[in-house]
Amino acid sequence: MLKEYLTVKEIVGPLILLEGVEGAKYNELVEVEFPDGSVGLGNVLEVEEDLVLLQSFEATSGLNIARTKVRFTGRGLELPVSRDILGRVFDGLGRPIDNGPRIIPDKRLDINGNPINPYARDFPTDFIQTGISAIDGLNPLVRGQKLPIFSGAGLPHSRLAAQIARQAGVLGAEEEFAVVFAAMGITFEEAEFFIQEFRSTAAIERAVLFINLADDPAIERIATPRMALTAAEYLAFDLDMHVLVILIDMTYYCEALREISAARKEVPGRRGYPGYLYTDLATIYERAGRIKEARGSITQIPVLSMPDDDKTHPIPDLTGYITEGQIILSRDLHRRGVYPPIDVLPSLSRLKEKGIGPGKTREDHSPLSNQLFSAYARGKEAKELAVILGEAALSEEDRLFVQFSEAFEDRFIRQGEYEDRSIEETLAIGWDLLRILPRAELKRVKEEHIRKYMDNMG
């Protein structure tokens, strides 16, 4: 029998303070029975003597002090898992919402998981071909990596994430894969876009969806990514699958966290976000990777919208400090009609060096990408100069670099939403573009590669 209390003392925003409680544990799951009989979930944020501070995952409207009942479950928040979660849709707290049968659990897993022992990790080294040149060519994704998309309001991050999910595959490999999708605070339409997308490609059979929409309880979002990653860990490390996890939109997750922090009157860090935001995000993002001797893996693509397109805002900033690189979308490219509008210069894949090269992609991949980066950087710099001083102020060379950077955006970065380029195609476009430049400027690529890959092209 669960211990039940009617001793609510205060309700402040999403927080409930209870007194006279015996035996409550930190982070314990509770059931909150509303005066109307409905039941929501919550968990223990702090206990002091007989006082317990709870956060309610359900909106607290309708709660009152006199008739709210709280029951302590004696365990943490768990997700029941079995192979049957594939193809199912859950709410942000892991309850089925697709009218499907109940999950008969293989086991119940605490959604907070445990940190992977760094000694148990295996380094991600398998190149994932996404078919998108701006990613594969310059900022390649590697199996087991956490690579977020930094976006902004109105930018096509959903289309890009969906394209990655649709096209991603490891070269020469036929292995069991799955997609875990967690929506946090996004609109019905955005979520529906993904669901339709998964349906139309039949990927839905291999997908697990956790959906918390904009009008769902905000605090529930705190649990949603953890639900998703618990499912992912089960699929990857118990069932040996390669799992791609899409978390969208981490900004709303962080806002929920801020709401709790503000209600607790904690000393805020930057812009009102709690000082422990870094650590909190790390407990999500670090749940990606590979484990020695395990056959499955977890690759994470969190999506977040940068408030005001500001990369230094705490959410993208702290994310970038934890993840293994970032794909940044550019409003400027988007305005100019370039899809995908990936701003390649500030984008980065930290695992690039380990995932590409001879035997993995091609010997010229790394030097070619460095050359493209530096040439594009120089072209953009020259273009800015031209804006101030006029075209005439540019040297002959600089003009070529400007020409290069324009062609680069048009042919290398730009591609179709359903265009799936092989890595060879991507590299070939890169080499072809370099022909615009004087050969003496191609300092970052080897002469033999120039001869082999640039001169020999048709």
Add this chain to the structure above:
Amino acid sequence: MEAGVVVKVSGPLVVARDLPDPKMYDLVKVGKDRLMGEIIELRGNLASIQVYEETAGLGPGDEVISTGEPLSVELGPGLLTSIYDGVQRPLDVIRAKYGNYVTRGVEEPGLSRERRWAFTPAVKVGDQVGPGDILGTVPETKVITHRVMVPVGVEGKVSEIKEGEFTVEDVVAVVETPKGEVPVTMMQRWPVRRPRLYAEKMTPQEPLVTGQRIVDTFFPISKGGTACVPGPFGSGKTVLQHAIAKWANAQIVVFVGCGERGNEMTDVLLEFPELTDPYSGEPLMLRTVLIANTSNMPVAAREASVYTGITIAEYYRDMGYHVALQADSTSRWAEALREISGRLEEMPGEEGYPAYLGTRLAAFYERAGRVVCLGKDRREGSVSAIGSVSPPGGDLSEPVTQATLRVVKVFWGLEDRLAFARHFPAINWLNSYSLYLDKVEDYWRREVEPAYAELREEAMGILQREAELQEVVRLIGIEALSDQERLIMETAKSLREDFLQQNAFDDADAFTSLRKQYRLLRLIMTYHRLAARELEKGRPVEELIDLPVQEEIARAKFIPEEELERFDRLEEKVAEQLAGRASEVRA
């Protein structure tokens, strides 16, 4: 044993009542899982405890037991090649016993109790010994001889000394002191928050050669010095730290992954056993100790991790070794401090950091230094401390960066603008500095090349001039520059691309000896000096740039260390080609 009880749990902070005889910084065990924690505040009969493990499931009424001892590390043979968490639990052993995830309440000693080490005595019965004297040695790894020292507080006559194979718990010597016989083992314990003792501190002199050109030639750090590497995410802090851990001419490296990525530690773990130390020719791992408390591991243990690391570093220093201690990233340590302080409801200072942030940081870096060790032989050892700093938004005015800059002597400022252009290491050469430069220049003069310092200064001058000239170009255009100025721009570009840029992932480029750094710099500056002379003769700058030899200069960084004489030939070529054009013109 009598126990206290938990009255409050708030994240990593637990408050306990009625602990018998609690002392500040005593280690305690909390709850039925006996989670490790440390007392950080005492008020009346209440003790606030920071717990090094996840506290979910703890609640009022749970038992708290005090060990009566401060958080300490075990010091002795077996530290090298180990990987520990922030409170010295061996992660390899934990994986073998408990699986792939770090579970709670695990108690594993830092040093193996089973492993036997070959002890060779260095003293005989009847010898008078005191703290720091070497009782004997153990070949800890192929490259490092572990020196077993008389512990602090023990002084007297050796009454027994052994030879042979022993575990760290076996007695290898007995010292007869005025207070009685003291058995000595190969293992010592030392509280991590207390600096280890030495005889005398000295100012750093010799450079810690890192093999990184911009560091060694432009902003060198000394053995026993302190340095910080601030930079926004992705600017190259970790890659630079790893490069230094790989190539520095330290004898021991202690690398603390403090609140950063798990994969980065894996990277080190997989790579170091494969890489060869350029000085010893043996795998790098043989001189390395890793502390890994990644971002998702408990924050309180993260707070402790830098102290665990530096205590181990000091211990090897005390044996007379030059040790490099690297912490990536100290900002995560500071954030752990902030989180605990917040839970204690302390009055926050700037940006929520506790008011004592500055003193704690200073105290940490003060533990670096070059010292005369305890012991009659007055051997010398050093700890060089290099900390990454991760300023939010890359803004250096934030509290952790500022507090760090007040204490460290070397500043390598990383800039995202350079990183975006894939100019690595992305150290900004205009605002970075080293306060050890004078001392290091003396060393260059003595040990490398008398003209090194002068060459460096000239090159630095050109880089600074470039920045000014870039302004002019930006406002008026390239035509506004004189021929002399155009040459400066050309040389500066060569300095940036052919000297400063160094690819950490290219086997041939990753490490450059001081001698080669000098030759490479001299090559570039030879071009500059000779071209400047030609300009004075009235030749136009167009004739002096785009020479074929410039492509060879660009590739000179790949010249193998064993073939430095090739630089002679290149310098000749520079002269020939600059003059060659001249004769063409005359003809």
